[in-house]
Amino acid sequence: MSSNWPENLGEAMIIKEKLLMGPGPSNCPPTVLKAAANPLLGHLHPDFCVIMDDVKAGIKHLFQTENELTIALCASGHAAMEATLVNVLEAGEKVVIARNGIWGDRAADIASRAGILVAMMNGNPGKSFSTEDIEEFLAKEKPKAFFITHGESSTGVLQNLKGIGAICRKYNCLFSVDSVAACGGVELKMDEWGIDVLYTGSQKVLSAPPGTAPISFSAQAREAIKNRKTAVQSYYLDVEILGRYWNVDNQPRFYHHTGAVTNIFALREALSFISSKTLEQSWKRHKNCQKKLHEGLKELGLELFVENEDDRLPCVTTIKVPGGVEWAKVTGLMMQNDTIEMAGGLGPTAGKCWRIGLMGYNCTEPNVEKVLWSLKKALESVGYLSQIETF
Numbered sequence: 595m596s597s598n599w600p601e602n603l604g605e606a607m608i609i610k611e612k613l614l615m616g617p618g619p620s621n622c623p624p625t626v627l628k629a630a631a632n633p634l635l636g637h638l639h640p641d642f643c644v645i646m647d648d649v650k651a652g653i654k655h656l657f658q659t660e661n662e663l664t665i666a667l668c669a670s671g672h673a674a675m676e677a678t679l680v681n682v683l684e685a686g687e688k689v690v691i692a693r694n695g696i697w698g699d700r701a702a703d704i705a706s707r708a709g710i711l712v713a714m715m716n717g718n719p720g721k722s723f724s725t726e727d728i729e730e731f732l733a734k735e736k737p738k739a740f741f742i743t744h745g746e747s748s749t750g751v752l753q754n755l756k757g758i759g760a761i762c763r764k765y766n767c768l769f770s771v772d773s774v775a776a777c778g779g780v781e782l783k784m785d786e787w788g789i790d791v792l793y794t795g796s797q798k799v800l801s802a803p804p805g806t807a808p809i810s811f812s813a814q815a816r817e818a819i820k821n822r823k824t825a826v827q828s829y830y831l832d833v834e835i836l837g838r839y840w841n842v843d844n845q846p847r848f849y850h851h852t853g854a855v856t857n858i859f860a861l862r863e864a865l866s867f868i869s870s871k872t873l874e875q876s877w878k879r880h881k882n883c884q885k886k887l888h889e890g891l892k893e894l895g896l897e898l899f900v901e902n903e904d905d906r907l908p909c910v911t912t913i914k915v916p917g918g919v920e921w922a923k924v925t926g927l928m929m930q931n932d933t934i935e936m937a938g939g940l941g942p943t944a945g946k947c948w949r950i951g952l953m954g955y956n957c958t959e960p961n962v963e964k965v966l967w968s969l970k971k972a973l974e975s976v977g978y979l980s981q982i983e984t985f
C-alpha cells in the first residue's frame with residue numbers, strides 16, 4: 595500500500611454540465627443545487643426540523659395521502675424497496691411479486707435474503723398486468739403482501755394501479771407499490787387507490803440529487819408492523835423508529851441516524867419546485883412531451899418496445915435498436931458531440947433498446963427536440979438514416 599494519498603485527489607474536480615435524458619438521474623433545477631450548497635445544520639436543529647416537516651407535508655401531497663407515517667429515507671430507491679418488504683413482512687411470510695422487468699427481480703432478491711417467501715407472478719416484459727390476472731394469482735397464493743412496479747423503467751411499462759387496492763383488500767393482503775420512475779409524472783393517488791406502502795426516489799421526476807427516497811405507510815401497513823412477532827431485521831430501515839426521528843404522531847424527535855441534511859435541503863427545494871404547478875399539470879406535461887417524443891421517433895423510422903399505447907410510461911420510453919446498429923455507438927456519439935445522455939436497455943431490454951427519460955425539470959418540449967435532434971445526427975453518423983431513406 596502506497597504511503598501517499600492518490601495524486602488525483604490533489605486536482606480540482608471539474609464536472610461539465612450534461613443533459614441527462616436517460617431514465618434517471620435527471621438534471622436538478624439550479625434552485626435545487628443552490629439549496630444543497632447551504633451551510634450545514636445539525637440533524638436535530640430546530641431549523642432543520644422545520645425543513646423535515648415541510649418535506650413530510652410535500653410528500654403527502656405528492657402521494658395524495660393523509661398517512662401519518664410519511665417520511666423520506668436518507669438512502670436511494672433500493673433502500674425504500676427493502677424498507678417496504680422488511681417492515682411489513684417477516685421471515686417465513688409470503689409476498690407475491692409482479693415481475694415484468696428488472697424491478698420485480700430486484701424485489702424478489704431483497705425479499706428472499708430476508709427469508710420472506712416469494713411467489714413470483716411472471717408477466718411479459720413490455721406489457722402491464724391485468725386486474726383479472728392479479729386477482730387470480732392472489733386468490734391462489736393468499737400472500738400477506740403484493741408488490742408491483744408502477745413505472746417499470748427497464749422496459750418502459752406503465753402499470754395501471756386502479757382497482758388493485760380493492761382486490762388486495764378482498765384477499766386481506768397489503769398493497770405495495772414502487773413508483774420510483776413514475777411518481778409525479780403520472781396520475782397516482784395513494785389513499786384513493788388503497789395503496790398501503792408507496793415509495794419513490796428523489797432523482798427522477800422530483801429532479802433532486804439521488805440519495806433520498808420518499809415513502810409512506812398506511813394505517814393497515816402500520817398495524818401489520820405492530821403485530822410482528824420479530825423485530826424488523828434492519829435497524830436502519832425500521833420505519834417505526836425512523837418515524838420518531840421524523841416526529842410522526844408528534845412523538846418527541848429521537849436520534850435514529852444523522853439525517854442527510856444537505857440532501858434533505860435539496861429535496862425540500864425540489865418539492866417546492868414541483869409545487870409551482872398542480873399535480874394534474876405535471877401529469878399532463880409528461881403526457882404531452884411523451885406524445886411529441888413518440889411522434890419524433892416515428893419520423894426517424896424507429897419502433898417502440900411497448901406495443902400497447904396505454905402501457906407506455908410517459909417518464910421512460912423504450913426504443914428498439916434497429917438491426918445492424920450498435921446501440922452504444924449511438925449513445926456514445928450523442929454524449930460526445932452534444933453532451934446528451936440517452937441510456938441503453940436494462941434487464942429484458944439490455945442490448946435491444948435505448949431508453950429516453952422525460953422526468954420533472956427535464957420534461958420540456960425543447961428538451962424533447964434536443965434529444966431527437968441529437969439522436970437523428972447520431973443515426974446519420976452510423977449510416978442508419980441513409981439506409982432507411984434508400985428503401
Ligand SMILES: Cc1ncc(COP(=O)(O)O)c(C=O)c1O
Binds near residue numbers: 670671675745775795
Ligand atoms: C422502478 C425503479 N425502482 C427502483 C429503482 C432503484 O432506485 P435507486 O437506483 O435510487 O436505488 C429504480 C432506479 O432506477 C427504478 O427505476
